[in-house]
Amino acid sequence: MTATANPPLIAGIELGGTKVNCILACGPDAVQDEVRIPTTSPDETLAAVEAVLDGWNGFAAIGIASFGPISIDRSATDHGHVLATPKPGWTGTDIARRIGRRFDRPTGFHTDVTAAALAEARWGAGAGLDDLAYVTVGTGIGVGMVAGGRPVDGLSHAELGHLRPVRLAGDDWVGTCPFHGGCIEGLASGPAIRARTGRAAETLAADDPAWDGVAHVLGQLLHALALSGVPRRIVLGGGVMTGMPHLFPRVRAAMTRSLGGYLSLPEVADAETYVVPAGLGGRAGPLGAVLLGMQALAAFTGN
């Protein structure tokens, strides 16, 4: 027996609204297998995931990165379950306890966006930074925050896409959030942009005036994240940001304008390195699930 430097293999599961990515890996350059499954009913989907993991050997832990809302509170009776969701059939579904029991391995469980934040901090646009915020702007707007290399959480996971932003003067469009109308998600998500302009975000011209409101609102979110004190960098991904290079300078400028010289931190003042595009794209979710599994394993073994 010799000591080995190889990190253990992890089974990572990114459970999304339309598909599940299963990955057997110990890092981005050490992926042994990858399987994609459609997300259908809870039972059918989880049984298919279990069948994939049944075919894999030698994984030491499992990480699950799920769409939310989910219960990540280890002291709660519903830990590992999906909470109230509009997704038919999924409310109350036990995910993490079922999978963890089935395979009898340490099992990490968090939101897909928190997992993506972990992956971007370890291997992506924040590589080497232990403190990072990740924002996905797509069908919804999700925020994952990492401090000291661990998810920032407690009672629950972040839902900061539902902050209520100050609006641009004269902009009183009602927004699309069924709870808040004009919260950040209700004003700047893909569906909000489509509802407001009649066009998909990716087909909207860079000089369309709707972008002013979107950039302003996302700048308000960055203002809030900077004030949290946590991130050394803010990483922006998701369908609305990806391939939209004109949006980054405008969002950075909106943040800087909103902070108004407050926070005398050179890291924040240099908005071009403080607010950056995601580095891992669609790989962030499954790789983040692997990191959740690694952290569950470390907690289990006391490392």
Place this chain on the structure above:
Amino acid sequence: MTATANPPLIAGIELGGTKVNCILACGPDAVQDEVRIPTTSPDETLAAVEAVLDGWNGFAAIGIASFGPISIDRSATDHGHVLATPKPGWTGTDIARRIGRRFDRPTGFHTDVTAAALAEARWGAGAGLDDLAYVTVGTGIGVGMVAGGRPVDGLSHAELGHLRPVRLAGDDWVGTCPFHGGCIEGLASGPAIRARTGRAAETLAADDPAWDGVAHVLGQLLHALALSGVPRRIVLGGGVMTGMPHLFPRVRAAMTRSLGGYLSLPEVADAETYVVPAGLGGRAGPLGAVLLGMQALAAFTGN
């Protein structure tokens, strides 16, 4: 030599704008000495603190809870220093490195409000809760957040009193924040209330219409803190909240209204137990400093 269950003595220093509280203690029921010093120039003040600690024997670590902004980033060259502050003479003052070197003990350093959050979570209104937010509403509005019993931080400490809140319809008063005008601190701090009404907050009648705007704005802050996912409870203290019982129900109602049914968490839905008055009053700062010292000691000894 026999093992002892007594926790080690800590020298706690709460460095405030007008006074410094020095405490030799291992908890709220085990205070050996307490000395108060006026805050004057940096050198005079820190020399007086050192003289107090010179007279104390047997403390194992030091905790410093300071007014901000301060550098708490251990990887920064200015760690332990005061950052740009309007307080004359204090910008750039080295506090924690000077004290730590002088006494050669593990030295914790954080903001006074983060320390108060730690103390409220351990011994105060959140006793037994590892995840808590503490808000002080006084001369300024400060937020301290604790997750898993540790301060939530990274690049810096929280400055969430400078969030920009959505305003009550028709309320366009400019606010007093020199950076943001109508941020939360610029609208709901003691000086903001005085600027708006011409009266000190503690002399303002409960039915004064100014309270509506204050409650609404503080409700926006609680909305944001709840969305962070961290707190199992939010503790409100400071001069504007203390002895203002009418304000608590209004702030809770404003939060609940703003969340609009989002976050299906019973802890948040029960606003009366989710948002509560501070339990330690002025003791939170020095006791929090003791906890900062305890955490520095634990990090040093690897416990």
